[in-house]
Amino acid sequence: MLSPSIENAQAPEVPEFSSRALEFAAELARRYDISSLRPLLESCRNFARQDTLNVAIFGRFKAGKSSFLNCLIRRQLLPVGVIPVTSVITEIGYGPRERAWVQYAGGVTKEIAVDTIAEFVDENLNPENRKKVAVVRVELPSLEEFRAIRFVDTPGLESVLAHNTDVSRDWLPNVGLAIVAVGVDPPLSQRDIELIRELNLYTPKITLLLTKADLLDERGLSQVENYVRKQLNRYWNDAIPVYPYSIRPGFERLREQFENALRQEAVARSGQQRAAILNRKLDTLLAECSGYLSVALKSAEAADSERQQVRRKILGDRQGLEDSRLALRLIVRHVSTNLRTGYEKLLESREREIRARLLEEFEQRWPQWNSSFRLAVTSFEEWLTRAITIEMTRLSNQHRGDFLEPLHRAGRQLSQTLQDFRNRISERTMEALGVPLRTTEVDIEPEIPRSPDIRIGRLFDREWELISFLIPMPLVKGIVENHFRRRIADVVFKNLSRLASQWEQKINPALAAMEKEALGRLDDLVATLERLLASAGQQAPQIRQDLEEAARLRASLREAQALQPAAPQA
Incomplete structure (x- = not known):
């Protein structure tokens, strides 16, 4: 659900040839039952309905994304810090009055005070997004000059908080105009290049913001800027403008330079930008x-007697398809089988450290407990229950990325296996029909589970309550103290094993869901190809006509793209 001012806005006018391209692609997907096109088709439809242009800021954590937006809107609205802070997508745009909304994952929307948004987007106040916030939206009257666009702050990439990276990557298909924030030290990494490549699938409008320019003198900044331009030009031929930037006093010229370009690109030409981005999506579709x-078409032109042979050449026999399915299942099975062992090995490396910390704290507390056996046992149990819960919770949070890593590894392996299958299909269609089938496998993104609720088992039996008054503490003080020391070691070992088990129980269902998704995609691709390869000869004229129309519409889209004015350089 969008904020009221967005909901009530009129849908933008889509150029006639873009509208025709969208309708034609939808017609083709329906008529030929090409189900694999539906996600991309829906993405194009959603973008065409938007009345504002999303200007999203991406980049590694600590690249200065939130600081840049605060500077741009002239207000300390977004939380910043020396550790990863932003954990939730935040959209900021113009509104006639100051307002903010929280939209939860379940679809419920709640209005909040603007100054309280940190409670929902700050990793420290909403760790791992436990409040289940989908997005926070803010409207400010002060952004009237940017009323045609909506700024989007995304969580930083590549931090130890894997869920933050996942949130940003999941949002990529929604991008309109992309700003990639890169600090001057280091100025550009291979990960930044890969991010720009990903963004380029969804928008041709990408700008690189070279943040923290105040860390360098004028000569050093010029060298870094030239280096970054040179690296970008290796891939994109001056298509990505670079702007040095700093929020510090004395760098007003750099800020003015960038803001002027932003007004020209995203505000004055917002309609042109939206059209260019939509056309890129439609051309891909x-x-x-x-x-x-x-x-x-090639199948339809083949003789009926050849069609089954062509199918076998492209899809292989039934055993070959079963082998492909088995390969997907084995990936998940291998990851799942090694989960517990991997987790226990990880946690074993922390056992000595935790045990030593608890023993040190026990030494400090023991003199306060040893006046009576009952007091000693009661106090020790209460303290150890609380202390081990804190330790296990801290450990679970610190190593969340490590616990989730097998899930992401399985996702990458499943996606790569499916892409390899698509590549083999493309090679076989080239051999059998003389045409390649170039399709790209969208990464299988796991549904990230929440951290497990830490559960601590009972530390003591209760029989001691019946006899505690009979035990003279002065006689057993040393025995009890040594017993408590051994108990600390036992409890640490047991709960490390329990934590490994709890994470295993969280990850396995997510792995099963990914396996189901991967198998579904493979079956869906095979079914689509079987339907297309069954095309009869009488369908050939219609297919040729549809291909000609698709080529004509793509030419129109490219022509419109070529007429777009080039982005101004800094």
Whole structure:
């Protein structure tokens, strides 16, 4: 649910040829039952309905994204810090009065005070997004000059908080104009290049913001800027403008330079920018349509006696498809089988440290407890229950990324296996029909589970209550103290094993869901190809006509793209 001012806005006017391209792609997906096109088709439809342009800021954690936005809107609205802070997508745009909304994962929306948004987007106040916030939206009257756009602050990438990286990557398909924030030290990494490549799938409008320019003198900044431009030009030929930036006093010229370019690109030409981004999405959509239709056409032109042979050449026999399915299952099975061992090995490395810390605290507390056996046992149990719970919770949070790593590894392996299957299909269609089928496998993103609730078992039996008054503490003080020391070691070992088990129980269902998704994608691709390869000869004229129309619409989209004015350089 959007904020009221957004909900009531009129849908933007889409150019006639873009609208035709969208309708035509939807018609092709329906008529030929190309189900794999539906996610991309829906993405294009959603973008066409938006009345504002999303200007999203991406980058590694501590790259200065939130600081940049605070500076741009002239207000300390977003939390900043020396550790990863932003954990939730935050959208900021113009509104006639100051307002803020929290939209929860379940769809419920709640209005909040603008100055309290940190309670929902700050990693320290909402760790691991336990409040289940989907997005926070803010409207400010002070942003009237930017009323055609909506700024989007995203969690930092590559921090130890894996869920933050996942949130940002999941949001990539929604991008309009992208700003990639990169600090001057280091100025550009391979991960930054990969991020820009990913963004380029969804938008042709990407700007690089070279933040923290105040860390360098003028000569050093010029060298870094030239280096970054050179690296970018290796891939994109001056298509990505670079702007040095600093929020510090004395760098007003750099800020003015960037803001002027932003006004020209995203505000004055917001309609043109939206059209260019939509056309990029539509061109990708029509290209995939054409690939599928080319396969259908070649099959339709083949003799009936050859069609089954072509199918076998492309898809292989039933055993080959079963082997592909088995490969996907084995990936998940291998990861799942090694979960417990891996977790126990990880936690074993922390056992001595935790035991030593608890023993040290026990030494400090023991003199306060040893006046009576009953007091000693009661106090020790209360303290150890609380202390071990704190230790296990801290350990679970510190190593959350390590616990989730097998899940992400399985996702990467499943996606790569499916992409390899698609590549083999493309090679076989080229051999059998003379046309490749170039389709890209969208990464399988796991549904990230919450950290487990730490459960501590009972530390003592209760029989001691019946006889505690009979035990003279002066006679057993040393025995009790040594017993408590051994008990601390036992409790640490037991609860480390329990924590490994709890995380295993969290990850296995997520792995099963990923396996189901991967198998579904493979079956869906096979079913789509089987339907297309079954195209009869009488369908060939219609398929040719559809391919010609798709080519004509793609040419129109590219022509419109070529007419777009180039982005101003700094």
